[in-house]
Amino acid sequence: MPAEAKVSAKVNKVAKVEARAAAPASPPLTERQEARRRRILHASAQLASRGGFDAVQMREVAESSQVALGTLYRYFPSKIHLLVATMQDQLEHMHGTLRKKPPQGETAAERVAETLMRAFRALQREPHLADAMVRALTFADRSVSPEVDQVSRQTTAIILDAMGQENPTPQQLSAVRVIEHTWHSALITWLSGRASIAQVKIDIETVCRLIDLTAPDTRK
Amino acid sequence: MPAEAKVSAKVNKVAKVEARAAAPASPPLTERQEARRRRILHASAQLASRGGFDAVQMREVAESSQVALGTLYRYFPSKIHLLVATMQDQLEHMHGTLRKKPPQGETAAERVAETLMRAFRALQREPHLADAMVRALTFADRSVSPEVDQVSRQTTAIILDAMGQENPTPQQLSAVRVIEHTWHSALITWLSGRASIAQVKIDIETVCRLIDLTAPDTRK
DNA sequence: ATCAAGTCTGGAACTTGTTCTAGATTAGCG
DNA sequence: CGCTAATCTAGAACAAGTTCCAGACTTGAT
Numbered sequence: 074m075p076a077e078a079k080v081s082a083k084v085n086k087v088a089k090v091e092a093r094a095a096a097p098a099s100p101p102l103t104e105r106q107e108a109r110r111r112r113i114l115h116a117s118a119q120l121a122s123r124g125g126f127d128a129v130q131m132r133e134v135a136e137s138s139q140v141a142l143g144t145l146y147r148y149f150p151s152k153i154h155l156l157v158a159t160m161q162d163q164l165e166h167m168h169g170t171l172r173k174k175p176p177q178g179e180t181a182a183e184r185v186a187e188t189l190m191r192a193f194r195a196l197q198r199e200p201h202l203a204d205a206m207v208r209a210l211t212f213a214d215r216s217v218s219p220e221v222d223q224v225s226r227q228t229t230a231i232i233l234d235a236m237g238q239e240n241p242t243p244q245q246l247s248a249v250r251v252i253e254h255t256w257h258s259a260l261i262t263w264l265s266g267r268a269s270i271a272q273v274k275i276d277i278e279t280v281c282r283l284i285d286l287t288a289p290d291t292r293k
Numbered sequence: 294m295p296a297e298a299k300v301s302a303k304v305n306k307v308a309k310v311e312a313r314a315a316a317p318a319s320p321p322l323t324e325r326q327e328a329r330r331r332r333i334l335h336a337s338a339q340l341a342s343r344g345g346f347d348a349v350q351m352r353e354v355a356e357s358s359q360v361a362l363g364t365l366y367r368y369f370p371s372k373i374h375l376l377v378a379t380m381q382d383q384l385e386h387m388h389g390t391l392r393k394k395p396p397q398g399e400t401a402a403e404r405v406a407e408t409l410m411r412a413f414r415a416l417q418r419e420p421h422l423a424d425a426m427v428r429a430l431t432f433a434d435r436s437v438s439p440e441v442d443q444v445s446r447q448t449t450a451i452i453l454d455a456m457g458q459e460n461p462t463p464q465q466l467s468a469v470r471v472i473e474h475t476w477h478s479a480l481i482t483w484l485s486g487r488a489s490i491a492q493v494k495i496d497i498e499t500v501c502r503l504i505d506l507t508a509p510d511t512r513k
Numbered sequence: 514a515t516c517a518a519g520t521c522t523g524g525a526a527c528t529t530g531t532t533c534t535a536g537a538t539t540a541g542c543g
Numbered sequence: 544c545g546c547t548a549a550t551c552t553a554g555a556a557c558a559a560g561t562t563c564c565a566g567a568c569t570t571g572a573t
Contacts, residue, residue, distance in 0.1 A: 141522040247499040254478035279467040361552040
């Protein structure tokens with residue numbers, strides 16, 4: 074086989090290095106490696122779309138993506154890492170999609186709420202996938218912090234985009250943090266059947282008021 | 294042995310029935326059963342206080358509490374059930390403790406924030422235990438909904454107590470929901486090392502503003 | 514072309530949550 | 544007291560995440 078290796082490197086710890094930050098730093102990945110990685114993520118999302126968290130079984134992911142179990146673990150050091158990476162992947166999609174149709178609301182709060190509800194509706198279309206990703210995210214321990222943080226940053230970016238504020242104040246950033254907290258926790262209550270879709274909507278709208286409360290132009 | 298059975302019953306499914314609602318409905322438990330249950334919860338909390346979630350291993354809990362593994366599973370149908378029950382137990386303590394010294398703040402928001410920070414400091418004293426309980430709580434699936442709901446109600450009660458409002462408005466109840474979301478999620482970010490104690494404090498204070506924003510007397 | 518290092522594979526092995534079984538023990542009842 | 548059902552115990556067995564290993568394949572460099 075001719076064209077196999079493109080990117081050379083002395084640094085070659087695929088998993089640890091690669092998983093740490095999706096695209097940015099240190100991805101000296103061969104084409105075939107990149108392809109494997111995609112196959113794995115695809116299989117993960119596919120299995121998750123059926124049975125949710127429990128249905129994503131490492132042996133099955135390995136088989137579906139035509140990779141040995143050991144290799145799967147080299148790319149993603151645990152099931153949680155795999156699912157969080159899957160979420161990163163899905164979030165990028167989402168962000169792209171959302172960018173295309175910016176929210177219409179008058180106030181920043183309305184736009185953020187609208188954006189989150191749009192994301193929520195997308196999740197409702199694949200509730201099992203949502204289950205797998207969100208459960209992994211909140212169950213992640215310290216060893217997954219970098220990846221979870223990346224997801225958090227991506228989420229923050231989406232919200233700030235929706236706000237349409239170039240220079241958010243510290244208070245607004247605090248509000249955004251709280252919104253993220255609420256978003257995650259509300260999703261969990263929905264996924265575990267303890268809150269209805271309507272209730273999640275209310276919670277999102279409620280927390281989004283914090284934005285206008287802290288907006289430099291709207292008040293004070 | 295003479296005095297063993299006190300409460301008689303035809304309904305005797307310990308686990309399912311008993312776990313469903315801590316004290317209220319259907320606890321026809323023998324003294325020895327009650328003692329076993331306590332031993333189990335105690336062992337659970339003890340193990341959790343060391344290594345956190347992972348250190349609570351069902352075999353060890355069974356051994357520590359001098360109960361067969363099968364019996365442990367009869368009392369608590371899964372590790373998650375066990376840890377959520379442990380949390381219920383701890384929460385009751387906490388509520389009792391908090392009741393004694395009501396918060397001093399001027400506004401409802403201040404009092405709630407103060408109360409939550411007090412709870413937070415208590416958790417900081419046993420970070421591993423906190424880890425076990427909170428992780429279990431957010432990882433719980435539908436099969437644990439009733440128990441998780443009970444924890445949620447207890448938390449709501451604590452917050453409403455701190456507010457000192459007898460008849461909260463619907464908006465205030467919404468605010469309380471959001472506060473709970475933030476509380477749980479902020480704890481998780483702290484436990485997984487992604488947020489500092491100071492950051493959690495800020496998040497709590499930020500979300501608590503929602504209360505005054507919706508207070509019937511403070512505004513409008 | 515060949516070598517050394519790194520990677521991938523198939524599969525066994527280990528860990529811990531969960532389930533199951535057979536045989537004591539205990540509880541409630543006549 | 545003696546019976547029957549429920550409960551408890553010890554321990555095997557099973558499931559899925561994770562780790563290990565020996566051998567084959569790739570890669571990058573000499």
